[in-house]
Amino acid sequence: MKLKVLNVVISNKEQFMKGLSRALKKRGSSLDEDNTIEFDSFETFKRIITLNKIQILMAIARLKPESINQLAKLVDREYPHVLNDCNALETYGFIRLDDVGGARKQFKPRLVFDYDLIRLKTNLEEVLPISERSNNLLLPR
Numbered sequence: 001m002k003l004k005v006l007n008v009v010i011s012n013k014e015q016f017m018k019g020l021s022r023a024l025k026k027r028g029s030s031l032d033e034d035n036t037i038e039f040d041s042f043e044t045f046k047r048i049i050t051l052n053k054i055q056i057l058m059a060i061a062r063l064k065p066e067s068i069n070q071l072a073k074l075v076d077r078e079y080p081h082v083l084n085d086c087n088a089l090e091t092y093g094f095i096r097l098d099d100v101g102g103a104r105k106q107f108k109p110r111l112v113f114d115y116d117l118i119r120l121k122t123n124l125e126e127v128l129p130i131s132e133r134s135n136n137l138l139l140p141r
Contacts, residue, residue, distance in 0.1 A: 003134050006094070006115040007036040008045060010122045035113065037093045042122055048092055052077070053085050054128060060095060060109050061116075061131040067106050068097070 039045040055075050065071040072082040086109050089095045097107035116134035120126040129135050 003116040006118045008120045009038050
């Protein structure tokens with residue numbers, strides 16, 4: 001069983017600006033053809049991807065919440081904080097917030113594609129298991 005991977009690459013400033021320019025020209029997802037998101041430094045990545053955001057990604061992948069409100073309950077955090085984290089994750093290309101309509105503006109969080117883990121490509125490669133399937137394959141019981 002092959003795991004679906006979201007690659008995160010730490011680029012130098014010049015490579016990062018070229019990648020950003022390509023993404024702006026596409027006017028869509030910041031993902032390129034091989035499901036890669038670029039950051040200009042490891043420090044930027046660490047500032048964006050906190051433990052709370054990883055918990056949110058795992059909850060979205062495993063529990064498939066129908067709204068941000070439901071997600072907030074699942075991760076046992078206050079709605080405004082979860083909403084802020086979801087907005088940041090959407091801005092950087094990790095998730096999408098689909099408008100589900102209704103009397104009150106509600107959004108359903110979902111992964112940009114059904115990835116199982118995040119592979120951080122730096123000098124030392126790291127992986128962050130996101131889905132239940134990735135845990136089952138990567139972490140022996």
